[in-house]
Amino acid sequence: MDTTKKEKILSIIILICMGIMAFIALFPILSLLLASFRSSSVLMSEGMTLIFDPAELNLNNYEFIFSEEGMGYWRWYLNSLIISAGVIVFSLFFSSMVGYALALYEFKGRNIIFLLVLVILMIPFEILMLPLYQMMVSGQIIDTYLSVMLPLLVAPVVVFFFRQYCLGLPKELMDSARIDGCSEYGIFFKVMAPLMLPSFAAMAIFQGLISWNNFLWPLVVLRSNDMFTLPVGLATLLTPYGSNYDLLFTGSVLAILPIIILFIFFQRYFISGLTMGGVKG
Amino acid sequence: MNSSLSTPSQQIPPEKKGNKFTSFFNSKKVAPYVFVVPFILSFLILYLYPFVYAIIMSFQQVLPGQTEFIGLQNYERLMNPTFYRAVFNTTIYVICTVIILVVVPLLLAVLLNSRLTKLKILFRTAFFMPALTSVIVAGVIFNMIFSESDSAAANQVLAWIGLDSVDWQYNAVTGMFLMVALASWRWIGVNIMYFLAALQNISDDLYEAADIDGANAFQKFYYVTLPALKPIVIFVSTITIINGFRMFEESFVFWETSSPGNIGLTVVGYIYQAGIQQNDMGFGAAIGVFLMIIILVVSLIQLKFFGAFKKDE
Incomplete structure (x- = not known):
């Protein structure tokens, strides 16, 4: 009897502690949401105040962002959507093929290629950044979607993930497909790829999130306002001299909104996608 | 996702021809190499080349139109x-x-x-x-x-x-x-x-x-x-x-x-x-x-x- 009472008290204490931690985790997101309904000029001069008049809340910022003047923002949104979609489609296509071959075929050089995958996992992107930038300049593809997407197209982490996943697939299926007269490529596309669907989902979310939130590289290669992605565009509004705070808060809310909606539906894939790489998002 | 992947890509040679090239391409020995081509290309172009280039660059003064080796000067400037x-x-x-x-x-x-x-x-x-x-x-x-x-x-x-x-x-x-x-x-x-x-x-x-x-x-x-x-x-x-x-x-x-x-x-x-x-x-x-x-x-x-x-x- 005594221990159950003790446990009950303990569990209430834990509940309170966790509640406080959860509040700390959610407070910034909630305050951003709230800020998007408040007067931007007040926020600029006073910062985010804890106490405010609820009557102050209005939809002006949202009206602004959906008006003519907010068009620049939606251009960034479109750029981010196109780039993320491109990265997801191409990087999943290429990386899954590589991971699949590394896991399920015996061929000369396989171990060397796998070793190379592991080695480039260790090379920080930042050291490749300046040469890559020069290559983009001399290839005259600076300030294009392609220049933003290129470094993400065959990500070693994604190759690694697909390889690990494919190791668990039944090889016998490939043999029986061969007997049925299926070509090697047909086996991949028609027989094995459908079995890899859960890994495609996790990697789509992983690569999508990386590319949606990617900042340093787009900042380096994008030059014109029309080509900016969302993070790069929002960062230009973040200057202390900026006068576009109305765009900044609503724009930030609308930038994370689709991610949060997707997260609610595909939580499992988000978690497996985000935790497998441990790579900066 | 699946539909985009199941559409045959250019990697799949047309079946009709049925010549030696096709069967070579289709063999169990060659297929894995075709699959890893994207990685090899990206490794060479997006990793190895820039990596080597970065190390060479660190010994150079890179100016538009003229680039010269300056030895360890960049590293000395780090101090x-x-x-x-x-x-x-x-x-x-x-x-x-x-x-x-x-x-x-x-x-x-x-x-x-x-x-x-x-x-x-x-x-x-x-x-x-x-x-x-x-x-x-x-x-x-x-x-x-x-x-x-x-x-x-x-x-x-x-x-x-x-x-x-x-x-x-x-x-x-x-x-x-x-x-x-x-x-x-x-x-x-x-x-x-x-x-x-x-x-x-x-x-x-x-x-x-x-x-x-x-x-x-x-x-x-x-x-x-x-x-x-x-x-x-x-x-x-x-x-x-x-x-x-x-x-x-x-x-x-x-x-x-x-x-x-x-x-x-x-x-x-x-x-x-x-x-x-x-x-x-x-x-x-x-x-x-x-x-x-x-x-x-x-x-x-x-x-x-x-x-x-x-x-x-």
Whole structure:
């Protein structure tokens, strides 16, 4: 009897502690949401105040962002959507093929290629950044979607993930497909790829999130306002001299909104996608 | 997703021809090489070439139209107070984030795994949410919570407990606090997931055995949980250290690339400043080589640790 009472008290204490931690985790997101309904000029001069008049809340910022003047923002949104979609489609296509071959075929050089995958996992992107930038300049593809997407197209982490996943697939299926007269490529596309669907989902979310939130590289290669992605565009509004705070808060809310909606539906894939790489998002 | 993948690509030669070329292409021996072609190409073009180029560049003065070898001059130029400041800031940042991002998520994961905790899924989701925001959006929020104005949230809280307002972004200690806080806020949820996965793999038998030996909750944590989590702790620390040395955005959102007295300057920020903003590519590349050496050393230490653990098993 005594221990159950003790446990009950303990569990209430834990509940309170966790509640406080959860509040700390959610407070910034909630305050951003709230800020998007408040007067931007007040926020600029006073910062985010804890106490405010609820009557102050209005939809002006949202009206602004959906008006003519907010068009620049939606251009960034479109750029981010196109780039993320491109990265997801191409990087999943290429990386899954590589991971699949590394896991399920015996061929000369396989171990060397796998070793190379592991080695480039260790090379920080930042050291490749300046040469890559020069290559983009001399290839005259600076300030294009392609220049933003290129470094993400065959990500070693994604190759690694697909390889690990494919190791668990039944090889016998490939043999029986061969007997049925299926070509090697047909086996991949028609027989094995459908079995890899859960890994495609996790990697789509992983690569999508990386590319949606990617900042340093787009900042380096994008030059014109029309080509900016969302993070790069929002960062230009973040200057202390900026006068576009109305765009900044609503724009930030609308930038994370689709991610949060997707997260609610595909939580499992988000978690497996985000935790497998441990790579900066 | 599936439909886009099941459409035959150019890799599949037309079946009708049925000549030697097709059957060669289709053979079990050749197919894997076709599959790995994208990797080989990207390895050569996007990794190997720029990597070698970066090292060569670090010995050059790169100017438009004329590039000349200048030996070790770029590396000699590294010995300047600004670079020391960048390395110092980055190191402090790494130390702080490693401690916070291992200890806090570890404790929260243990609590989330405890049968005494209610509403687990709700808390897990709440902790994970910040990971969905980009650093830029997080920066927007932190900028207004930690604004220098007296009425901003952080300063208001200080006022309630009787402290003076702080100019968060104008002093080295609070500046570092802002960067560490932002990074920790975004990453705690992800690290919780790593630890939770590892905790769920610990066999119940171990705890039962500890119960029989009369161990209390703390002893069980110290003698059963912690040793079982050692590999994942090393893994999470390594990632945090590497990501810490690569930090750029957490500083950019507060000061862009020029902070008062360089309180926010990081190694990658210095690469960006030198290489992109000042177009001093050779010098930027030299900083990059320095960064790579640090990260290589960290990775090798980690590999050694992991290797040691494999032998233990």
